[in-house]
Amino acid sequence: MPEIKPTRRAVIRTAAWSVPAVTVAAAAPAFAASSPAQVTYQTVTKSFQFNPVILGTVNTDPVNIVTVDVTATIPATIPVGETAAPVQTQSTVTIPAGLAGILGSLILGNPATVEGTSVSRTTLAGSFTGESITNLTIPQTPFAAPLSLTASGSGAEGLTIPAGNPTGAVTLTLQPPASQLQGRNASGAPTNATPYASELRAIAGADYTLGTFEIV
Numbered sequence: 001m002p003e004i005k006p007t008r009r010a011v012i013r014t015a016a017w018s019v020p021a022v023t024v025a026a027a028a029p030a031f032a033a034s035s036p037a038q039v040t041y042q043t044v045t046k047s048f049q050f051n052p053v054i055l056g057t058v059n060t061d062p063v064n065i066v067t068v069d070v071t072a073t074i075p076a077t078i079p080v081g082e083t084a085a086p087v088q089t090q091s092t093v094t095i096p097a098g099l100a101g102i103l104g105s106l107i108l109g110n111p112a113t114v115e116g117t118s119v120s121r122t123t124l125a126g127s128f129t130g131e132s133i134t135n136l137t138i139p140q141t142p143f144a145a146p147l148s149l150t151a152s153g154s155g156a157e158g159l160t161i162p163a164g165n166p167t168g169a170v171t172l173t174l175q176p177p178a179s180q181l182q183g184r185n186a187s188g189a190p191t192n193a194t195p196y197a198s199e200l201r202a203i204a205g206a207d208y209t210l211g212t213f214e215i216v
Contacts, residue, residue, distance in 0.1 A: 037079035044211040050200035067094040075213040083160040090152040100145035109191030111183025115140040118151040118179040127168030172210040176200040
């Protein structure tokens with residue numbers, strides 16, 4: 001992953017907040033005992049809904065809404081000049097039966113299993129602005145309708161709040177996740193020639209706030 005640039009507006013590549021439907025868990029890092037202030041952490045659990053993109057078209061039919069469930073351990077407070085630990089992320093996406101049927105028959109070639117990768121993106125706004133990108137792995141999963149896929153991953157970099165950064169609240173907002181899906185038959189051979197780029201879109205008026213933390 002790219003290194004974090006210690007500016008107020010930075011792209012922060014961590015494993016904190018994702019996506020497709022995402023569950024996140026992580027442990028706080030150990031800091032030197034002489035440090036006058038420590039990063040603190042909180043666990044948040046949220047459920048989000050998105051519209052699927054089917055063969056290039058956004059589908060707004062309520063029966064096809066995709067649910068993304070996220071549990072995340074994120075900072076509660078970060079002192080200026082300190083670094084929050086990377087966060088391990090696990091994301092669970094639930095695809096309704098009708099949509100899963102279309103995905104399996106028209107796109108993935110009637111697979112026995114499906115696997116792939118996913119990218120989850122979260123924006124940071126407030127007293128610090130930036131973006132958190134998490135690369136996730138979807139393990140081989142039996143194909144079913146409805147279909148539930150769990151993605152997990154971990155980032156190599158933490159979030160550093162540079163010296164002189166203003167104190168105050170930072171809001172984390174989940175962006176639509178994107179996945180690459182590969183179907184396989186019972187023998188393990190691919191059923192789709194190339195991984196399918198699965199996309200989701202935000203639903204107008206929906207709240208995608210994952211959580212907030214304070215820079216102190």
